[in-house]
Amino acid sequence: MSTRKTSVEAEPVIESRDQLIAPFIGGEKPKSDWRIGTEHEKLVFRTKDKRAPSYDEPGGIRDILLGLRDYGWEPIEEGGKVIAMAGDDGTVSLEPAGQLELSGAQLENLHDTCAETGRHLQQVKAVAEDFEVGFLGLGMWPDKTREDLPVMPKGRYEIMMRHMPRVGSLGLDMMLRTCTIQVNLDYGSEADMVKKFRTGLALQPLATALFANSPFTEGKPNGYLSYRSHIWSDTDPHRTGMLPFVFDDDFGYERWADYMLDVPMYFVFREGRYIDAAGHSFRDFLKGELEVLPGELPTESDWWDHLSTAFPEVRLKSFLEMRGADGGPWSRICALPAFWVGLMYEQDALDAAWDLVKDWSVEEREELRNAVPKLALDAPIPGGGKLQDLAKDVMAICRKGLNTRARLNASGDNEAGFLETLDEIVASGKVPAQRLLDKYHGDWNGDIERVYKYSF
Template identity: 80%
Template sequence: MSTREVSDGNEPVIEGIEQLVAPMIGGEKPESDWRIGTEHEKFVYKREDRHAPSYDEPDGIRDILVEMQEYGWQPVEENGNIIALKGADGAISLEPAGQLELSGAPLENLHQTCAETGRHLEQVKTIGERCGVGYLGLGMWPDKTREELPIMPKGRYGIMLKHMPKVGNLGLDMMLRTCTIQVNLDYSSEADMVKKFRVGLALQPLATALFANSPFTEGKPNGYLSYRSHIWSDTDPHRTGMLPFVFEDGFGYERWAEYMLDVPMYFVFRDGKYIDAAGLSFRDFMDGNLSVLPGERPTSSDWWDHLSTAFPEVRLKSFLEMRGADGGPWSRICALPAFWVGLLYDQGALDAAWNLVKDWSMEERERLRNEVPRLALDTKLPGGKGTMQDLGREVLAIAHKGLAARARLNASGDNETGYLETLDEIVSTGKVPAQRLLDAYHGEWGGDVTRVYKYSF
């Protein structure tokens, strides 16, 4: 989740649709300038007893951030607390219960992405050894209750934690007990954005299935393969979901802005402080009628903040965010951007992917999204045309061709297709990561979910 810093205070007030769509128009780039931004979260735990460390305990989250500065990371503070780091490899930030996130730099190819991921994991592992902590790459805390988890000192999180129970039953679980991998990708024009958005939304259930990695809750199987994905279905209906309007004629920047105007607000940031505006209307804000800031009207920074408070399966800001995957280890952190870059960054691949999904109805898309968290690759496709596993074979073949066509080579002369190998294996066997964890739980682990910690970074 983004970390806000104080602006210069001289921004113009937003007055109309031209300024609302400006971030999206400003994101347009020629293909030569398209970049890959990968975000990945991990759970932090104390090796001695596996508890989730608080912010300020000795060798806790704050101390980890302090120690990370030896690698050149620069601190970002809020109310005197270090709550993020900035550096050449992007930004390191804190999720609400201390999950550690790297929001990587915009990079040209997947070789750079995987090198960045490797550097980051090596750094946090080194600091982890010093602080007595380890890291788990899963989509859901396998053994922690909400009450066992700490809260990080970030103002927006206090507002969200208070608001979440009012709009859904699982929003607190989303904030406190989940981790994800995401990739941020560019577009060249409004039409290019629309096609990529539609392909991304339609195929997001496939990504969820391939990366499903959250089968445990509080020490027991929870009946799902991606419980993280299920959580989003009962978090807040005003800001989540599959967005039917994206598939309607006329969808574009203005329609996205209209959607975002109808997403209830969380906060307004003023003078380094978060002001609680949860549930209020950005339209009222534009009219100067926001009750918590009477007479004030929003600036571009307020709009940027608001754009970060919707959580659908794909999100548009000045780039497109693919948001459907559970957290996982290094190989899958590299595989997610490979999957989407292969599909969306080559025109032939993009066209082929769209041809696979363009005839699905909205009801069929919703059904896939709702069934995949339980069934993963066993989910039935529309029209009786096989299963999600069958779709995975077709889509990965397209992604391979897309990456091969890009012909981005490393020093050894390898292209980017190798980063799909872990997904090829999943589709070949039909067994997603969560199913392997469940096999171990019912087998060699003898029902002891703490054995999952052997998979820590």
Template identity: 75%
Template sequence: MSTRQVSDSNDPLIESRDQLVAPMQKGEKPREAWRIGTEHEKFVYRTADHAAPSYDEPGGIRDLLMALTEFGWEPVMEGGKVIAMSGPDGAVSLEPAGQLELSGAPLESLHETCAETGRHLAQVKTIGDRFGLAYLGLGLWPDKARGDLPIMPKGRYEIMLRHMPRVGTMGLDMMLRTCTIQTNLDYASEADMAQKFRVSLALQPLATALFANSPFLEGKPNGFLSYRSHIWSDTDPARTGMLPFVFEDGFGYERYVDYMLDVPMYFVFRDGKYIDAAGQSFRDFLDGKLPALPGEKPRKSDWIDHLSTAFPEVRLKSFLEMRGADGGPWNRICALPAFWVGLLYDQGALDAAWDLVKDWDMEGREILRASVPKLGLDAPLPGGGTLRDIAGRVLDIARSGLAARGRLNAAGDNETGYLLPLDEIVASGKTPAERLLDLYHGAWGGDLSKVYAAKSF
């Protein structure tokens, strides 16, 4: 989740609707300026007992963050506490229970993305070896109850933790017990954004299936392949889901602004502190009638903050965020951006992907989204068949898109090799979660503690 660093009294007031549309319009870039941003989270645990370390304990999360200064990272403070690190590779930040996230820099190629990931993992593993910490690459804590987990000292999390139980049964699980991989991508125009949004939203369930990696909860199988994805089904219906309006004629920036104005607020950031505005209306804020700040009107930064508080399967800010994948190992961190860059950054591939999904009806899309956390590649497609029937074809489209980009590394290899982990999943017919379940019921003999040795970075 976003880390806010400063508030600026010179930040302009929002006085027209044009200012609400502006962040999306300013995201438009020519093709040569398109970049790849990759975010990935991992669980931190103590090697001695597999417990999640607290923020303040010696060798805990605070010390882990501050040790990154050895590699050139600079601390980001909130309320006198370090809550993130900033550096040339982006930002290292904390999820609510201490999950460690790298929000990578915008990069030109997947080769750079994988090099960035490698640098980050090498750094945190070096620090972890010193402090007795290690990192687990799954989409869900496999053996932790909510009460087993610490809370990080970030103001927005305090507000969200209070609000989540009011609007859904699993919002606290989303905050405390999940990890994800995300990809952030650019667009050239409003029309290009709309086509990319539709394709990525329609195919997000396929990404969920290919990256499904959360079949355990509190020490035993939970009946799902991606329980992390299932959690979103009852987190907060006002800010999650498949966004049917994206597929309607005329969809563009204005319609997304309308959606965001209907998403209830969480907070307002003033003078270095988060003010609780949970459940209140940004429309009221525009009219100077926000109960949390009576008489005040929003500033540009308030709208930017608000754009980060919706959690649909694909999110629009000044770029598009792909949000469907569980956390996982190093090679799948590289595979997710490869999947989406291949589909979305070459016009021929984008058109081919749209041809594949354009006739799906909304009811079918919703059924697919609801089915995929449990069924994975066997989730039903609109009009018949299953995800398994199109997975190989979609990967072929992505491969063609990556080949057309022609981005080579020093060895002369293009970017298609980063799809190999997904090719293997499709060829075997087994998602990562199904492989984990096979181990649990087979070689591990029901001993889930063995997941730490098997799935740590």
């Protein structure tokens, strides 16, 4: 989730609709300037007893963050507490229960992206070794209850945790128990954004299937392959889902702004603290009628904050976020941006991917999204067959897209090599969660603690 930095400068007040649309128009870039931003979260545990460390305890989350100063990272504070570290590779921040996230820098190619991930993992592992801490690459805690987990001292999380039970039964699980990988991509125009948004939204269930990696809850199989994905189906219907309006003929920046205006607020950030505005209307805020700040108008930063509080399968800010994947190890952190860049950053590939899904109905897209958390690549697809069949076609398009990009490293390798872990999944039809279940029912003999050997 976003890390807010306190500003000492006067913020422009929103006085026109043009200011609401400006972030999306401002995101338009020529193809030569398109970049790749990768974000990934990981679970943190004590190596001795597998407990999730708290923020304040010796060797806890605060100390892990501050340990990154040895590698040139600088603290970001909220209310006198360190909540993130900023550096050349982006931002390292804490999620609600201490999940550690790297929000990576905007990079030119996948070689740089994967190198960034490697540096980050080396650094946090070196810091964690001093504190007897490890990291687990899964989509969800395999054995922890909500009550087992600490809560981090970040104002927006406190507000969200109060609000979540009002709107769904699994929102607290989303916050406390899950981890994801996502990639942020650029667009060249409104029309380019629309096509990428629609293609990404339709194919997001495929990404969920390929990266499905959360089959355990509280120590036992939960009946799902991506329980993290299932959690989103009962988190908050006002700000999640497959967004049918994205496929309407009039979809564009204006429609997205209207959607965001209809998403209930969480908070307003003032003078270094978060003010609870959960459930209130940004439309009222625009009229100076926000109950918690009567007479005050929103600033442009308030709008930017609000844009970060919707959680659909694809999200638009000044770039597009692909949000469907479970957390996983280094190879899959590199594979997710490769998957989406291969489909999105060459026009022929984007056109071919859209052709595969453009005739799907609203109902068919929704049925696929609902089937994938349990069935993954065995989910039925519109027109007949299984998602595995579609995956083969999509991977061929993706590989061709990366080959066409022809971004080579010093050894002369192009970016398509980052797809190898996904090629193996598609060929076998077995997603990561299924392999974990095979081990659980086999060599592990039902001992869930064995999963911790799969730490980073």
